Amino acid sequence: MLADLGRLVDARELFAEVLAGEPENCAVLIHMAVVSLRLSEPERALEFCDAGLRVQPENAELWKHRAFTLYLLTKFAPPGSESQRNHHGDASIAAHRSVDLEPEGIGSLRVLAQVQSLTDPAAALATVDRALAIDSERASMHEVRAEILSRLRHRDASFGDQAIAAYREALRLDPEDARPAFELACLEYERDDLAPALSHFRTAVRLDPRFGKRARRYVRQIEMELVLGRGPTAASTPKFGADEPALAAAVSASAVPVDERAPSHEQSAGSTATAPGPASVPASATVSGPASGPATTTAPAPRRKRRWGRAALLLLPILLFIRLAVSGCSPDASDPQPVRTTGPGPLFPITDPAIKSGLRSFPSVVLVPHG
Numbered sequence: 160m161l162a163d164l165g166r167l168v169d170a171r172e173l174f175a176e177v178l179a180g181e182p183e184n185c186a187v188l189i190h191m192a193v194v195s196l197r198l199s200e201p202e203r204a205l206e207f208c209d210a211g212l213r214v215q216p217e218n219a220e221l222w223k224h225r226a227f228t229l230y231l232l233t234k235f236a237p238p239g240s241e242s243q244r245n246h247h248g249d250a251s252i253a254a255h256r257s258v259d260l261e262p263e264g265i266g267s268l269r270v271l272a273q274v275q276s277l278t279d280p281a282a283a284l285a286t287v288d289r290a291l292a293i294d295s296e297r298a299s300m301h302e303v304r305a306e307i308l309s310r311l312r313h314r315d316a317s318f319g320d321q322a323i324a325a326y327r328e329a330l331r332l333d334p335e336d337a338r339p340a341f342e343l344a345c346l347e348y349e350r351d352d353l354a355p356a357l358s359h360f361r362t363a364v365r366l367d368p369r370f371g372k373r374a375r376r377y378v379r380q381i382e383m384e385l386v387l388g389r390g391p392t393a394a395s396t397p398k399f400g401a402d403e404p405a406l407a408a409a410v411s412a413s414a415v416p417v418d419e420r421a422p423s424h425e426q427s428a429g430s431t432a433t434a435p436g437p438a439s440v441p442a443s444a445t446v447s448g449p450a451s452g453p454a455t456t457t458a459p460a461p462r463r464k465r466r467w468g469r470a471a472l473l474l475l476p477i478l479l480f481i482r483l484a485v486s487g488c489s490p491d492a493s494d495p496q497p498v499r500t501t502g503p504g505p506l507f508p509i510t511d512p513a514i515k516s517g518l519r520s521f522p523s524v525v526l527v528p529h530g
Contacts (some may be wrong), residue, residue, distance in 0.1 A: 167198050178425030185211045185218060198233075204228045217262035219267060226253035227270045233277060250274045265290050265297050272300075276307045283307050300330035301325045302339050309346065310426050330359075341374060348377055357381045371486060 177187050181243035185417035188211035195203040208225040209217060229250035257267040260522045275283035275443035290297065311320035330336065344359035348423045356465035360374040360381070417517045 167194050168195050171198070182210075183214045185215050186302065188214075189220055192221075192228070196224075196228055201228050201232050208353070213229070217260060219257045219264060222253050222257035222260065223270050225262070225265045226250050226274060227256055229253060230270065230274050232275075233274075235517060245333055247277060255359060263293050265300065268293075269299055272303050272307070276303075276310070279369050280307050298329045298336065298339075301329035301332065302336070305329060305339065305342065309342065312346075319346065329497060334367060337363045337370055340366065341370050344374070344377070348381065353385055357385075390506055 173189050174191045174194065177184065178191065179270035181187065188207045192204040192207040192211075195201075195207060208221050208228065211221045212225070215221065228247045233246040233250055236246055239333075251274050254267070254271040257264070258271050261267045268286055272283045272286040272290070276285060284307055287300055287307070290300045291304075293302070297511050302325070305322045308318045308325060312322060323343065323346050325418055326339045326346070329339040330343060330453065333339075340359045341363035344363060346354045347353075347356035347359065357378060359380050364374045364378075365368045439509065503512065
């Protein structure tokens with residue numbers, strides 16, 4: 160299919176031609192919604208979902224895509240705005256409707272967990288566990304689980320450990336997905352696990368060039384720290400989080416929750432790794448949004464740890480220049496310098512006539528080589 164090859168505009172034109180003759184074809188309307196979402200046109204995606212629901216109001220797939228589109232609009236809406244509250248409310252209704260129509264649909268449960276994660280992480284983790292009980296080999300569910308736990312790691316360090324385990328499991332099940340590789344690298348770098356972080360950052364860039372700009376910044380920092388011999392510190396506190404991706408990256412092919420998109424290796428029987436156990440969220444770790452709308456997470460600024468390393472590299476050429484300048488001003492051994500032996504007057508008068516006559520026989524200037 161053209162959409163799978165990345166030719167989204169061509170795919171949209173082809174689907175539009177089909178819709179011109181069959182305007183109530185729900186399968187084509189779903190594809191148009193997915194393509195519009197991947198082209199960063201969420202409003203258009205909503206229009207196609209609504210058009211399909213007018214034809215088939217009990218179509219779980221349409222409700223799922225509608226919920227996911229509204230979820231993205233909620234994430235990127237201005238925090239605390241009325242539009243954010245409205246989008247979140249509509250997303251919750253659509254997600255629950257999709258699960259009611261398809262109780263064991265992994266894609267529907269995934270979208271419901273993502274919507275719940277904005278205001279109720281405990282409920283979201285329960286939904287993820289429900290989906291993993293149905294299919295423990297679904298990489299997308301482990302990734303959602305990791306995202307939720309990662310947001311809670313600042314309240315309890317154990318959630319960070321579980322998030323790392325979940326990202327590793329997602330990457331094992333789908334090694335061609337760049338997002339869990341990048342997020343895992345961020346968590347490993349945060350904990351000073353420099354070697355695995357460097358490997359996963361490079362993997363993310365190789366799999367998806369859109370992560371290149373952010374990943375290369377950390378790759379340069381890690382390489383410098385490894386060259387300078389900087390290892391893990393005794394205790395480190397989380398100082399940064401992965402940047403929120405742009406809307407275009409968020410609605411990439413791997414982000415669209417279509418059950419049929421499950422990688423073929425998810426059904427392979429050769430894997431023996433087990434999924435991480437359920438997470439228990441204490442009451443103190445529950446993040447609830449304000450009454451005005453869903454909670455939003457703000458990524459902290461990148462840490463300024465080990466700034467001395469970069470300062471030392473900048474100071475080194477300056478010191479070298481000063482050393483060369485000083486060396487250039489010192490006398491050269493091959494260039495003899497005149498040394499005066501006479502002056503305005505002796506410090507101690509010489510009274511011995513023999514010495515006076517001997518001094519008069521010497522030239523007034525003697526060339527004495529240095530060294």
